[in-house]
Amino acid sequence: KLGQSLNNALKKLARASTVDKALVRDVVRDIQRALITSDVNVRLVLDLTKKIEKRALEEKPPAGVSKKEHIVKIVYEELTNFLGKEAKPIQIKAKPTVLLTVGIQGSGKTTSVAKLSRYFQKHGYKIGVVCSDTWRPGAYQQLKQLVEPYGIEVFGNPEEKNAIKLAKEGVEYFKKKEVDVIIVDSAGRHKEEKGLIEEMRQISSTINPHEVILIIDGTIGQQAYNQALAFKEATPIGSIIVTKLDGSAKGGGALSAVVATGAPIKCIGVGEKIDDLEPFDPKRFVSRLLG
Amino acid sequence: TEISEKDVENALWDLELELLEADVALEVVDELKERIKEKLVGQKVKIGTNKRNIVENAVRDAVLEVLTPEKHIDLLEMIKPKEEKPFVIVFVGFNGGGKTTTIAKLANWLKKNGLSVVIAASDTFRAGAIEQVEEHAKRVGVKVIKHGYKSDPAAVAYDTIEHAKARGIDVVLVDTAGRNELNRNLMDEMKKIVRVTKPDLVIFVGDALAGNAIIEQARQFNEAVKIDGVILAKLDADARGGAALSIAHAIGAPILFVGVGQGYDDLIPFDEKWILEKIFG
Ligand SMILES: Nc1nc2c(ncn2[C@@H]2O[C@H](COP(=O)(O)OP(=O)(O)OP(=O)(O)O)[C@@H](O)[C@H]2O)c(=O)[nH]1
Numbered sequence: 001k002l003g004q005s006l007n008n009a010l011k012k013l014a015r016a017s018t019v020d021k022a023l024v025r026d027v028v029r030d031i032q033r034a035l036i037t038s039d040v041n042v043r044l045v046l047d048l049t050k051k052i053e054k055r056a057l058e059e060k061p062p063a064g065v066s067k068k069e070h071i072v073k074i075v076y077e078e079l080t081n082f083l084g085k086e087a088k089p090i091q092i093k094a095k096p097t098v099l100l101t102v103g104i105q106g107s108g109k110t111t112s113v114a115k116l117s118r119y120f121q122k123h124g125y126k127i128g129v130v131c132s133d134t135w136r137p138g139a140y141q142q143l144k145q146l147v148e149p150y151g152i153e154v155f156g157n158p159e160e161k162n163a164i165k166l167a168k169e170g171v172e173y174f175k176k177k178e179v180d181v182i183i184v185d186s187a188g189r190h191k192e193e194k195g196l197i198e199e200m201r202q203i204s205s206t207i208n209p210h211e212v213i214l215i216i217d218g219t220i221g222q223q224a225y226n227q228a229l230a231f232k233e234a235t236p237i238g239s240i241i242v243t244k245l246d247g248s249a250k251g252g253g254a255l256s257a258v259v260a261t262g263a264p265i266k267c268i269g270v271g272e273k274i275d276d277l278e279p280f281d282p283k284r285f286v287s288r289l290l291g
Numbered sequence: 292t293e294i295s296e297k298d299v300e301n302a303l304w305d306l307e308l309e310l311l312e313a314d315v316a317l318e319v320v321d322e323l324k325e326r327i328k329e330k331l332v333g334q335k336v337k338i339g340t341n342k343r344n345i346v347e348n349a350v351r352d353a354v355l356e357v358l359t360p361e362k363h364i365d366l367l368e369m370i371k372p373k374e375e376k377p378f379v380i381v382f383v384g385f386n387g388g389g390k391t392t393t394i395a396k397l398a399n400w401l402k403k404n405g406l407s408v409v410i411a412a413s414d415t416f417r418a419g420a421i422e423q424v425e426e427h428a429k430r431v432g433v434k435v436i437k438h439g440y441k442s443d444p445a446a447v448a449y450d451t452i453e454h455a456k457a458r459g460i461d462v463v464l465v466d467t468a469g470r471n472e473l474n475r476n477l478m479d480e481m482k483k484i485v486r487v488t489k490p491d492l493v494i495f496v497g498d499a500l501a502g503n504a505i506i507e508q509a510r511q512f513n514e515a516v517k518i519d520g521v522i523l524a525k526l527d528a529d530a531r532g533g534a535a536l537s538i539a540h541a542i543g544a545p546i547l548f549v550g551v552g553q554g555y556d557d558l559i560p561f562d563e564k565w566i567l568e569k570i571f572g
C-alpha cells in the first residue's frame with residue numbers, strides 16, 4: 001500500500017505543468033517512506049533522497065520524457081548505482097574453485113550451500129560440500145539430507161571441534177578427488193561474538209577461498225550495515241546472497257550490506273527447496289523496494 | 292505559553308530517526324508521533340520550559356505504554372496451578388528465527404524451576420530438524436517424541452501430549468517448522484496443529500534482527516492462530532530491540548523472554564524498562 005501512495009504522488013507530478021518544488025518534495029518523501037519500510041538503512045535513505053531531490057529539481061528531462069518518467073528514472077539510477085546494472089554470476093574459473101559461505105545465525109547459509117551445489121551440478125560441474133559448522137547440533141546431517149539425494153558428497157565430522165582443521169581437511173579431501181567446485185558451509189555468527197568472528201577469519205585465511213559469500217537474511221533490519229562491515233573487516237567478501245525474499249520482506253537490508261562490503265548481490269533465495277535460487281535482478285529488486 | 296505542533300515536530304525529528312535506527316517499524320513510529328501530538332499540542336507550559344525535554348519524556352512514556360502488555364504472563368504461575376497436565380506450548384515463527392534453540396532453553400529453564408518437560412519434534416519437514424532437536428534435548432536432559440520426516444506434525448504433537456498424560460509430565464513443548472507468512476499451505480498446517488493440540492499457549496518466536504517485515508509476520512501469524520506470547524531471539528547480536536516495540540504494537544501479545552545467546556542459560560525474562568533503554572541507545 002506504500003506503492004500506492006508513491007504512485008499517487010507521481011501521478012500528481014505528472015499532471016503538474018511546471019516543476020513544483022512542493023510536489024517534488026512530496027514524491028521524495030514518499031520514496032523515503034517506501035525505502036524505510038523496505039528496511040533500507042535510514043541514513044542511506046536520507047543521503048539517497050537528498051541526491052534524488054537535487055537531481056529532480058535541477059535536471060531537465062530529456063525531450064519526449066515526462067517529468068514523472070524522469071523522476072522515476074533518477075530513482076532507479078541512484079539505487080542501481082549501488083547494486084550494479086545487471087547481475088554477475090559466480091565464476092567457476094580455477095580447478096577447483098573454493099567457495100565459503102558466512103553469515104549471521106539462521107540467515108540461510110546451509111540451505112543456500114545446498115542450492116548452489118545443485119545449481120553448479122546442473123551446469124555440469126562436479127561438486128564437493130564441506131560442513132565446517134562445529135557448533136550447531138545436526139548441522140552435518142542437515143547438509144547431508146539436503147544434497148545426498150543428488151549424489152553430492154558432504155565432508156564432515158561431528159566429532160571434530162576445530163572448525164579451521166575441519167574446513168582445511170574437507171578442502172584437501174575434495175582437491176584429491178579432483179572436483180570442480182568445493183563449497184564450505186560455516187557456522188552462524190554475529191559481530192558481537194568476537195571469538196567466532198576470529199574463527200571465520202582463520203577459516204578463510206587457511207582455505208583461501210576464491211570467493212567468500214555473505215548470506216544475508218532478507219528480513220534483516222537496520223543492523224545489516226554494522227554486521228556486514230564486521231564480516232568484511234575479518235575477511236574480504238566476494239559476493240552476497242539475499243535469502244527469504246519469498247516472504248513479505250523487501251530485502252532493503254541487503255543494500256546496506258552491499259555498501260558495507262563492496263560486494264555485489266549475485267543470487268537471491270526464494271524458498272526452502274533446493275531449486276529456490278534465482279540470479280539477482282537489480283531492476284526487479286529496486287521496484288520491490290519501492291513497493 | 293503553549294506547545295505548538297511545530298515544537299513537537301522539531302523535537303520529534305531526531306527522536307524519530309533514533310527509533311527507526313533501533314528497528315522500530317515505520318508505521319509504529321507514525322502511530323507514536325500521532326499519540327504524542329494529540330497529547331501535547333495545546334498543552335500549557337511555563338515560559339522557559341524546555342519543550343524538547345517534555346516531548347522526549349512523552350515519547351518514552353508512549354514507548355513504555357506500547358511495550359507494557361495488557362495481560363502480563365508469568366509462565367510458572369500459569370503452569371503450576373494447572374490441574375490437568377500437561378501444560379502445552381506450541382512454538383511458531385518465520386524461518387530461522389530461533390524456535391528450536393529457544394525450546395531447548397525454555398526446557399532447561401522449566402527443569403531448573405522443578406518442572407518435567409517433554410518435547411514434540413513436530414518439524415517433520417526441514418533437513419536435520421529432528422537430529423537438531425534431539426541433540427539439544429539430550430544436552431538439556433529431556434525426552435523428545437518423534438515420528439520421522441514427512442510424518443504429520445499434528446500427530447507427533449498429539450502423541451507427545453498422550454505420552455505426557457500417561458506419565459504425568461508437566462509441560463509439552465511443541466517445535467514446529469519455520470514457515471513463511473505468505474505460504475497458504477503452511478499457514479493452514481499451523482492452524483491444524485493448534486486445532487489438534489488445543490495448547491495452553493501459542494508462542495511466536497521472532498528474530499530481533501528483523502526490520503519492518505516483522506510486523507507483517509506477526510500480524511499474519513496472529514490472524515491464523517491467536518498468538519498468546521512472544522519470545523524475541525538473537526538480542527545479543529546488538530539488536531536495539533525495536534522489533535519488540537513493532538510486535539507489541541502489531542499484535543499486543545506480551546513478550547515473555549528474550550534470547551541473548553546460543554547457550555541454554557541465554558534466555559532472560561522480558562523487561563520493558565531494559566528494552567526501553569536499549570531502544571533509546
Ligand atoms: N522461506 C525461505 N526460507 C529459507 C530460505 N533460505 C533458507 N530458508 C530457511 O531458513 C531457515 C534457516 O536456514 P539455514 O540454512 O539452516 O540457516 P543457516 O544460516 O545455515 O543457520 P545457522 O547454521 O544456524 O546459522 C530454514 O528453515 C531454511 O529452510 C529462503 O530463501 N526462503
Ligand SMILES: Nc1nc2c(ncn2[C@@H]2O[C@H](COP(=O)(O)OP(=O)(O)OP(=O)(O)O)[C@@H](O)[C@H]2O)c(=O)[nH]1
Binds near residue numbers: 390496524526
Ligand atoms: N546468537 C544467538 N543465536 C541464536 C539465538 N537463538 C537462536 N540462535 C541461533 O540461530 C540459529 C537458528 O536457530 P533455530 O533454533 O534453528 O531456529 P528455528 O526458528 O528453529 O529455525 P527453523 O526451524 O529452520 O525455522 C541457530 O544457529 C541458533 O543457534 C540467540 O538468542 N542468540
Ligand SMILES: [Mg+2]
Binds near residue numbers: 110139187188
Ligand atoms: Mg547452517
Ligand SMILES: [Mg+2]
Binds near residue numbers: 392466
Ligand atoms: Mg527449528
